[in-house]
Amino acid sequence: MAIHAESLTKQFGNFTAVDNISFSVEKGEIFGFLGANGAGKTTAMRMLCGLSRPTSGKAVVAGIDVVKDPEKIKRRIGYMSQRFSLYDDLTVSENMTLFAGIYGMREKDIAAKRTAVLTRLGLYDERDILVGSLPLGWKQKLAFSVSIFHEPAVVFLDEPTGGVDPVTRRQFWRQIYEASERGITVFVTTHYMDEAEYCHRVSIMVDGRIAAMGTPSELKASLGAGTMDDVFYMLARNAERIG
Amino acid sequence: MAEVSVRNVRLSYGKIQALKDVSLEVEEGSLFGIIGPDGAGKTSLFRIMTTLIVPDSGSAQVCGYDTVKDMMEIRRLVGYMPGHFSLYQDLTVEENLSLFASVFNTTVQENYSLVEDIYRQIEPFRKRRAGKLSGGMKQKLALCCAMIHRPRVLFLDEPTTGVDPVSRKEFWQMLSRLKAQGMTIIVSTPYMDEASLCDTVSLMKDGRFFKTDSPGAITEKFGKRLFEIKAGGSTVKALDGLAAIDGVQACYPFGDRLHIVSSSLSLAELSERAASAGYDISTLAECTPTVEDCFMDFDNNDYE
Known part of the structure; x- marks a missing residue:
């Protein structure tokens, strides 16, 4: 089991941001973590990454207890968001080295891995170019490669494809599939409902709770919906919290 | 004005x-x-x-x-x-x-x-x-x-x-x-x-x-045929396999299906070729393009 959460809860004062959620994600699974704005996704994700201490409940990520050992978690996971991914004023190669170092890789392991990843991405000749001058599509692919450079057990992707063109979005998902087939567990949030269909399983959070969880086909069948967009709309339109 | x-x-x-x-x-x-x-x-x-x-x-x-x-x-x-x-x-x-x-x-x-x-x-x-x-x-x-x-x-x-x-x-x-x-x-x-x-x-x-x-x-002006198929198994393999069929210009995921673009193949011809490549074609059908399909089909000659 790559992620296991049990009655995970987070309160801020008298506001319950995450209300008693329980779920498990298998190794190598692509798990879509969906929900309306304000439903509590970010808070839940921060607890799973060891960045925020749960008020109650427990969670184990990559075999490590998020409450007992939050520091250790950070070495076993990768993280990428739309907003923060790479440093524009460092080169492709420097970004890789920097993040690999932050994730605790040893220097001698970094060099060999860097060559392999650059070659696989077709970016070897561009290794000394500043990331800021790469086309956006390339940046996105590079950012994902950097987030799994240290071969984490789980990678957390927070709206990784927002604003990305449709071709690049699909190339990005191809990278996700390849990572998953290598055994990396992918925990991803998105507002694109076609991407929800690409996940092995999804959960949909409404008002701090998990309102539904299952494979996309199970969810569609159980609600009699044609698409994941319809599923989302049926579950989230009555949310009490205003996003 | x-x-x-x-x-x-x-x-x-x-x-x-x-x-x-x-x-x-x-x-x-x-x-x-x-x-x-x-x-x-x-x-x-x-x-x-x-x-x-x-x-x-x-x-x-x-x-x-x-x-x-x-x-x-x-x-x-x-x-x-x-x-x-x-x-x-x-x-x-x-x-x-x-x-x-x-x-x-x-x-x-x-x-x-x-x-x-x-x-x-x-x-x-x-x-x-x-x-x-x-x-x-x-x-x-x-x-x-x-x-x-x-x-x-x-x-x-x-x-x-x-x-x-x-x-x-x-x-x-x-x-x-x-x-x-x-x-x-x-x-x-x-x-x-x-x-x-x-x-x-x-x-x-x-x-x-x-x-x-x-x-x-x-x-309406998509100008090519668009097909959809529900492929089981590894999506990456299906994408590569279908894209390699002679006459197929592009194959990409679209929601829970794959879309296949071709300007030359009819549904019957594509069915036959996909079947002989080993794909389950029971869900293969021609479909209507969306704006997203048109966006992806764009190439440099299309600029206004």
Whole structure:
């Protein structure tokens, strides 16, 4: 089991941001973590990454207890968001080295891995170019490669494809599939409902709770919906919290 | 006369050409969408139309005024909601709204009917500072502030980016209601599915428009056959396998199916070839292209 959460809860004062959620994600699974704005996704994700201490409940990520050992978690996971991914004023190669170092890789392991990843991405000749001058599509692919450079057990992707063109979005998902087939567990949030269909399983959070969880086909069948967009709309339109 | 027109506009930032010869015409009272990914040049174009930057060459007119010569006239007549949240974070919801009204020499009361629908949803939080609002609420407040002076033209730069699907639907319903009141609306978005809700859309990439038409006409002119199939097993293998079939130009995931593009194959021919390559073709069918399919089919010869 790559992620296991049990009655995970987070309160801020008298506001319950995450209300008693329980779920498990298998190794190598692509798990879509969906929900309306304000439903509590970010808070839940921060607890799973060891960045925020749960008020109650427990969670184990990559075999490590998020409450007992939050520091250790950070070495076993990768993280990428739309907003923060790479440093524009460092080169492709420097970004890789920097993040690999932050994730605790040893220097001698970094060099060999860097060559392999650059070659696989077709970016070897561009290794000394500043990331800021790469086309956006390339940046996105590079950012994902950097987030799994240290071969984490789980990678957390927070709206990784927002604003990305449709071709690049699909190339990005191809990278996700390849990572998953290598055994990396992918925990991803998105507002694109076609991407929800690409996940092995999804959960949909409404008002701090998990309102539904299952494979996309199970969810569609159980609600009699044609698409994941319809599923989302049926579950989230009555949310009490205003996003 | 068009309410907004842009002619042969070019703009560079140093060596980067952000806009390469862009032209458009927007009819009064219509909802015009500019659809394209980050970096396409959407925001630069909005800033030119709203008089905030001057193009290197070409010109733009809004409500009959020139965006360079008649800057001040235009500023009174348009509402602009930038992509980046730009209200005063340390003023409350109601303070922001009154401020914007007073800057335009009007009052919230005078035009309340216009924003009422949207403002009602954030009214319970009217005493809250704007910086403390959630994303969806900020967006609603920004829209209210952009139109509290009853503008003739409303410019909305990526109002739905990062917004969940339910709020996106509600937002577009709001736009339809505003349009019904006669307002001209120009909206940009990276979400291809929102294109179908506009009267006219321009598809934009790398600083240029490559298609401008009604969403229906864009998909009618796809010009190739599009098929869909539900493939079991490894998606990566299916994508590669189907793309390698002779006569197939592209194969990509689309929701829970794969889309296959071909200009030469009939359904029968594709079925036969896919079956002999070992695919379960029981779900293979011809389907209608969406704006997203058209966007992906674009190549460099398609620029307007």
